[in-house]
Amino acid sequence: MGVQDPVEQVGDGEHPAEAGGDEDRADQPDRTDEADRVPRSARCLVGVLFVALLSAGLIGFELWPMTAWRMFSAPRGETQNFWVLEGVAEDGSTREVELTELPMAYSNAEWPLRSVNWNSAVESEEICQVLVEAVVEVDPDIVELQISRDGRRLVREDSDWEDGDHVRTVGDWVIVTEDRDVKHACSAEGGR
Amino acid sequence: MTTASAKQGAPEASSAGVVARLKSWFDDTLWGPETGARLYVVHVGLSVLIGLRVVLGPYRALADTPEPLVDPVPLLFWMQEMPPLGVIIALQVVGGVAALAAVLRRNVRLAYAVAWFCYLILAAYRGSRGKVLHNDLLLLWVSAPFLLAPLGETLRDRIPKRIYGWPIRVAITMTALVYFFTGFHKLRRTGFEWVFSDNMSNIMRWGPSIGEPALPDAATWIGNTTWVAFLAGAFLFSLELTFPVVLLWRRLQPFYAVLAAMMHVGTWFVLGLDYWAWAITVPLLLVNWPELWERLGDRPLGSRLRRSP
Numbered sequence: 001m002g003v004q005d006p007v008e009q010v011g012d013g014e015h016p017a018e019a020g021g022d023e024d025r026a027d028q029p030d031r032t033d034e035a036d037r038v039p040r041s042a043r044c045l046v047g048v049l050f051v052a053l054l055s056a057g058l059i060g061f062e063l064w065p066m067t068a069w070r071m072f073s074a075p076r077g078e079t080q081n082f083w084v085l086e087g088v089a090e091d092g093s094t095r096e097v098e099l100t101e102l103p104m105a106y107s108n109a110e111w112p113l114r115s116v117n118w119n120s121a122v123e124s125e126e127i128c129q130v131l132v133e134a135v136v137e138v139d140p141d142i143v144e145l146q147i148s149r150d151g152r153r154l155v156r157e158d159s160d161w162e163d164g165d166h167v168r169t170v171g172d173w174v175i176v177t178e179d180r181d182v183k184h185a186c187s188a189e190g191g192r
Numbered sequence: 193m194t195t196a197s198a199k200q201g202a203p204e205a206s207s208a209g210v211v212a213r214l215k216s217w218f219d220d221t222l223w224g225p226e227t228g229a230r231l232y233v234v235h236v237g238l239s240v241l242i243g244l245r246v247v248l249g250p251y252r253a254l255a256d257t258p259e260p261l262v263d264p265v266p267l268l269f270w271m272q273e274m275p276p277l278g279v280i281i282a283l284q285v286v287g288g289v290a291a292l293a294a295v296l297r298r299n300v301r302l303a304y305a306v307a308w309f310c311y312l313i314l315a316a317y318r319g320s321r322g323k324v325l326h327n328d329l330l331l332l333w334v335s336a337p338f339l340l341a342p343l344g345e346t347l348r349d350r351i352p353k354r355i356y357g358w359p360i361r362v363a364i365t366m367t368a369l370v371y372f373f374t375g376f377h378k379l380r381r382t383g384f385e386w387v388f389s390d391n392m393s394n395i396m397r398w399g400p401s402i403g404e405p406a407l408p409d410a411a412t413w414i415g416n417t418t419w420v421a422f423l424a425g426a427f428l429f430s431l432e433l434t435f436p437v438v439l440l441w442r443r444l445q446p447f448y449a450v451l452a453a454m455m456h457v458g459t460w461f462v463l464g465l466d467y468w469a470w471a472i473t474v475p476l477l478l479v480n481w482p483e484l485w486e487r488l489g490d491r492p493l494g495s496r497l498r499r500s501p
Contacts, residue, residue: 038358041340069373074381077394108323110322111321129260154394171415175398
């Protein structure tokens, strides 16, 4: 049996013998080291973090950065409400204005739109005005903006539905507008 | 000792044994030992991730958010409107430089804390537009214990110690709890119908509320193929609810890391949801990269192979 050249594993500047000793102890926890204790400050920090994490997670409240971690928890049925912007042109024609047409700062605007449901008229008008200003930048033909709650439904493509209600086709299914309720409207004149 | 007293003592000894085992498990789960090499890799990895999120995140666009559309998170309760663009850029620059310093191990504790704080504030700005955004929350939470992580560890520290282990073990525990809560609230709010109904199909058909899927046709196909939607839903639901098993059987941690990464990559493709921070954070924490490196190669991470003369 031949003798292979021993391959030594060394760290930079380490003596081979020391490296070999470390390697022997590599997987053995040093339980006799009295200094190997978790500091009290760390235990306090961990305690605070877990109280915050567990309380929000178990009870289910939102107090950012504390959160319940509710992601896709609500059931998705065949009907869903959306808050949408509908632009009205001078000739009376209407079209839905997608939030993706607006600058990124407006991408989450659907959530403030919902507050139109319970806001005062003044607060709703403020929201509407900032949105119509942004919409007019994108589409100068729009003279009025409507904030609507749009009740939509998933229907089979081969079922009965009106062309005007069509929102989007998803394979064998179609998303259609079932009911559109205008909650607030504002003119673009103030934004020009 | 009589037979009667011996029998009476047996249940008490048994319950005391169970309590002792639970305490031991709890102690090991949170404060168990890990090598300095593993801590080094995780600490540097988190610093890189935080730096990337701070520098590459879409925070500059937030400066244009009109005041009526601002809904400040509780952490920024005093905020009436978004800060000026200059403030946001300053936070990104300072946070990015601090993260780089932490990666290069320069004034690590201060640098890491500054980077983490800048990240916290920027993520808070992003979340101050009416909707709770979870994209950055996992990374923020699991990187918090490292604010007090020990310093001076290197890739050559291969002796497991509790002083090195606690930040990693705590972060892993937090990760397991976070995934569990996502599944728990699905169960709480929808029940098992989350899986055993058209729920997953409808999620695919309705699409995301923000953003666009990278592969909309894939989302449509999943939504319209009943058995695929069912399997996808069952996979997500069971992965989240069972995540805490990684605290009982640590050998499962790498597998759950891979599954979680797959889930987040998949949701990006079919729903366009940006969870790449989650997809990288979970494997970073749950996989012992120095140990894996040693197993794949013949030398420890941070060492140099030298043949003796």
